[in-house]
Amino acid sequence: MVPRSYKTDLWIDWCPGCGNFGILTAVVKAFEELGLDPSKTVIVSGIGCSSKIPHFVNVNGVHTIHGRAIAFATGIKLANPELTVVVHGGDGDLLGIGAGHFVTLGRRNLDIVVIMHNNGVYGLTKGQASPTLPMGVKTKALVKPNIQQALNPIALAISAGYTFVARGYAFDSEHLKNLIKMAIEHKGAAFIDVLQPCVTFNDVFTAEYYRKRVYKLDEQPEWNPVAEKPEERVEKMIKAIEKSFEWGERIPIGIFYIDKTQSTLEERYSQRIPLYPSIHPAKSNITRDVDKPLIDNNMFEKIFKEYIVDVEHI
């Protein structure tokens, strides 16, 4: 295939200084380094500032509806498991309106990467509190301090069943790029929570704020987040969840949890349907002789025999 740039030449309509730029850089770099085939790669996004990202990357892009990117991605991946599917969404998108889908992807462990642009606010609707904004915090767009508790995306993802769970920081593109590469190479549901400063609406969790606080788990010699054997699973999970509550003067980024013990949804289907995924729904034949259904009268009777009565007149 003719090489093409992994970036489109569209004007990027994010606010200057937005954390999304750092994420875009990391994504493009990761795709490049992995040499992903753009025609076999799909970015699926919801709605929000962050969800505009597919238009800026030169791979297939499916920009869907608020909160539903994972649901769309599920159909895409199941119907054509050859595709690399990466979901992008905001914290409002994925954990507010889309929370049910977010949790379900973990239960399924389908081989999809979810990258959450976590800015603590609903950017595109002008700064309302998102599900990750702590209670009592008042960002400048809020009339009064946030009255709802924040949820912990890392803990949620781990308990939901994601088998790769990490946190990145938008303005450490190199580190984030590596996380994205690992997430794509991981078989199963992967989640990356990306700390993404919103320069326009979040004056609390700013680039300044994060720069001072983030530190890398991978640089901690004692940190080993990988569950290799079933018996290590619960212990590693608990450690990772515990770690995920570290938030304040020090904020860990890097890999929280990798679970190598779980089958993916594709594998589970392959056990039930022998030909899947080598002959998958998007690729399997549905006709013969151009426009005739695959199933003819004879086959119909054989397949649906339990509904068919041979009439015997007496």
Add this chain to the structure above:
Amino acid sequence: MPREGLSMILGGPQGAGVETSMTVLARALARRGYGVIADREYFSNITGRHSYIHMYVSAKSLPRSLRYPVDILAAMDAETVFTHIDDLGERGYVIYDTGVLQKKLDEIPSMEDVTKNRVREELRRLGVEPVVEDVLNFLRDSKGAGIIGISFADVLKTLMTKHKVDPRRASRYVSGIIVSAVAVLLGLDEESIRWSFSIQFAGREDLVAQNMDVLKFVEERMRSFRGVASLEKPSNSYSKLMVATGNDVVAMGKIVGGLRYQSYYPITPAADESFTIEKYEFSEVDGVSVGPIIVMQTEDEIAAICSAIGAALTGARSATATSGPGFDLMVEGLSWAGANEVPVVITYYQRGGPSTGQPTRGSQSDLFNALFAGHGEFARVVIASGDHEEAFYDAIEAFNIAERFQVPVIHLLDKFLANTVKTVPLPDLNKVKIFRGDISSGGLNYKRFDLSKLISPRAFLGTPDTVMWYAGDEHDELGHIVEDPENRVSMYSKRIEKMDLILRELPPERKFSLHGIDKPDFLVVGWGSVKGVALDALETLEKDGLKGAYLNLKLLWPFPLDDVSKILSSVSLDRVIAVEHSYGVQIARLISMGTGMRIRKTVAKFTGRPITLDELVDALKRILLNNVDRVVLKHGA
């Protein structure tokens, strides 16, 4: 004298095996060449509430409507006797359990108070004590009914002793008693019953033998009734018949039509369709692999439609199935599919609303929901099926239309069809064609939403050397967001103008079917499950010199207004009668919206129970002969 056709009600508590009785009987009857239609009525409850099968068997044809009064009332319990007191015809037969003879109306906890009061009033009016025995005596005296008491306990005890069955399992054989009693009345041969039991209990020879013994014990107890309600020799010439519900038939149609991804979130009466599909997710026959079909139970209906759309983008034929409440949740996704020209099929089984309404009962009150749900204007197609046969072919055609025109297609059905078991001729797959529409091989200059064509060239996600974008926002030819007014006008219009093309290209038989005589004196108009009963009503009325026709509307959106105007113009408008299972008879309003012709005469039924032949005939007569405008039907239990 043997009869040409026969109606019956099999009733009992939900979970006690009424459905099994019906299935065994229906298959046995089909085995001998009889036609069967059986509607299943049940509460939204798992065990205990009253459920019943309303069935019609014909020696002459494959029946298409139900009728009251019935010839046989087979009651598993006391509640059935009370509830269906009005339903038995002259010289009919009641099969009952002598164990409930002294049961009083007030002692039936599963019966709703409203119903109990209604029945109590009715009994008082008739001067009958609210006790099973008195009701039975009344039926014998007033209607000449044959009252056949069987001690269920006795039969079961005999069986338990002979086969050493655990007494706690005894109640499982009650369905066998009902099957046996009906079979004896009909004089049905033992072999067909044995055959049917062996299908029902495939691989469990012990159960077949035990149920055959039930037949023997029941027969001994009702020897004098053998064949008293016998049917004529069937004149059908079918050598094979399908016995299936509407859910099953649609599932088969989808599979034949090349379905590759089906999503659903559990809801009555749609979920059974997905179960049937899942059974056949992959088949290998005659060296050909059919499938794989991924059947996905999603977390909700939103995910169901969104994942089906996602699958469609990869080129897989994909669909979801739901009913009203689920469809409501799918609407935002539907709008996205409209904006992005995605061929996806929504199989929509209507049930009683609003809200959860009557979750297990039928209705046709969601027509406008299917036509207009969704924000913004976009092309969609709504098709409806009149019966099982149509539903099979329509399930395939839904995909063809979706892919040819790149639009979401809503296939509108209802609970009556979903749960009704019918004898259906085997489909002829030589008549079926698969149209996949304009599939593009993509390439570096590929434009998903090419404005030079009315139907966009469709490449699938994953096509080599091809990259495409989709967005719910207004987009340019590549799929990128664009707010430019001129692009808006061209893109928006292009999407909607497909509707005219669809109207032009679909052949008339996909749009409607017209039944009955050429120059009718009156015209009945309807869609969906009205078809069967309307056709039977026309035949009945013709015997009384009333000559009518039935217009069965199939393509509901885009609405074929020219065809409909033409047909309606052939009759005076006050001789046009719209019939629907709804309060509003929405089809009349849709017609007047499309054609400006206002239909004033309507027949409405919104009890959740299907329109039966007798009540439709009566309603049409009142409208035609007594100049009544609107008749609301209420029959059913």
